Amino acid sequence: MSTALTAAMIIGWTVVISVYGILVGLFLLGIDRKLAAHMQARIGPPLRQPFRDVRKLLIKESVIPANAIPWMFNLAPIMALASSLVILLYLPAGSVMPPLGSYGDLILVMYLLTVPALALVAGGFASGSPYATVGAQREMVTMIAYEFPLAIVVVAVAWRLGAAGLAEPFTLTTIASNPIWSVVGPLGILGILLLLFISAAITPAELSRIPFDTQEAETELAGGLLVEYSGRNLAMFYLSQGVKSLVMGALVVAIFFPWNISTFVAMPATVALPVDLLFFLAKVILVLFFSVTLVRVAMARFRISQVIPVYWTYLSVIGLVGLLLLMADTVIPLAGVGA
């Protein structure tokens, strides 16, 4: 393939992925709000409410506070949205393999995941408001807190795939086409369940949702990081929140639930594509329901000083136990059934 053609393809994919990411992301936010409302004995907003919100924000004035650093303040939302969209280029969706799958792997995705958070931090510090500053500090602390357990999950899964003899275990194409459950024995399954639990616990922190929403904490910081944002800038953060939800859902689905319907039921390619995509979306919605919606209606917000022990002590220990179980799985002969 010539370089020009590759470039054109990548640009094409980027446009497609952006539209898909934004639309599905907003849709996911709508589902989350509706389900949470029903669990709280409310009716809740219609599913298209996030779209209306974005439309409203786009026609509102974007106020820049007097003591903000304007270029950084305006750049942060663009960075947040762009970087969340970029991650989607590396994640499989249904039977559609990632367009940039051959250029980056799970480690890159892990790093890219920090960029929207860093953009939020930059925007928060650039706001020049004490609430946003406190929020930005909290966001950094939270990021440092959940990074370690996230790394454990990524390394454990890839290492086990590598130990099972698969080439390039870190690439998402490999991970998605070889469900981790199929290469491990009973001990390994226990280990993977623990890792799945960790991923579910990281998701709300990554998406700044209760109980880990200390950086935005409405009642404490009045919106924290986002307190000074309005109009178009806030709309972009809102869109990036939707895209990030899709990213986290897609990541968990790619690592733990990569099955497609088309691999089990024979069907023509034209049918398989939409069916797999819909199945993928259903999986993302389920993942987000259990890790975000259900958790946020069932818990109170943590203090920032409670967030760190939760991740560094409890979840890291659970993650390490999961990792050890996966290692034991390769050592103990009766376990390596699938390999």
Next chain:
Amino acid sequence: MSGNEGKKAPYVVPIGPTHPALKEPVMFTFKMEGESIKDVDFAPGQTHRGIEWMGMRRNPVQIVHLTDRICGICGVHHTLAFARAVEQIAEIEVPPRADYIRTILAEFERIQSHLLWAGVAAHELGFDSLLHLTWRVREQSMDVIENLTGNRVNYGIVQVGGVRRDIVPDQHKIIEDCLSTYEGLLGKLLDLFLHDRSITLRCRDRGVLSRQQALELCTVGPTARASGVNADLRQDYPYCAYGDLDITAVLPDQHMGETRGDVYDRIVVRLIEVGQSCGIVRQCLDQMPSGPITGEEKLAKLLAICKKARGEAIGRVEAPRGECFHYVRMNGKESPEGWKVKASSYSNLMSWIPMLRGEQIADIPIIVASIDPCLSCTDRVAVVKDNSRQIMTKEELHRLSVEKTRRLSS
């Protein structure tokens, strides 16, 4: 916001006059070091409405309805405190049945106020599901109050000399239904609030007010009782029908076995008081005597009696938030010569300072809410500037507000 000293610790975080953590306006200034509070100061007086000024130009029958509007929650208690003060000055005898009806209404008010507070507390902790569920449960008490008084808020039920509506036998069943629902739900509510791990983590040992501090700062109501101060006007200084009833103050050690004086204990006290109020209403319904519901039915005659009255008196009642205190002085004129309201929050506000010192930013909302502050009740302050007091006329205030609006929009 703190300008050139922004980088140095301690930095200043202002919270207020309006902020999502505050349900009513008050201005906090926090000196922070990282996430922990070094020092705190607050300035009330942001929502002064001049109700006493209005009252001084009206007669007691009218003022009773003005007192309803001092607070959106404790309408009955403010009217009751004012009516009791006037009744003492004018020597109006309140019939026993009216006393019982007043007690029932006051206790229903306590139930709905405590449930409202519990929901707000859950919201401050970021636990919105509990807010929605608690407020849904609260609706039944609001319905009963509406059935008894005709209104959900600003009840307009208490009048000087008695009450304006009777409780008829048909209504007993509605009240009984509500009471049994709440008694059934109480165990569940206690379980949700007291045994939920995330609530315990956030509330245990936060915002501690020792018994000594509670006494020194003259705190009242659930705030004082949660710190182990055995004070409840209904027990210490019975009014209305409380003298006939069996009441002991709710203290946290009765339920938890110890008193720590933290936010958690304040939740305990308020929730147990919901159950206690149900018991009180039930006792009142059983013992309610028959007879008239007001000492003086004709308003014109009542006004004439008030007009002749001379003297001063204090009306004290145990509102949901603590002692509510009305001082009235009549001097043979249609309107009172003096009227001073001391809402329960006024006595409790100062306890914020020891509670907040040393805590984290994250604890500010729940600690501030834990005394159930009612600032619209509290704020009745004259303007003090450069150590000189002045009373501003309506024209002056209008001129100032126009100037400020111009300044803001230019």
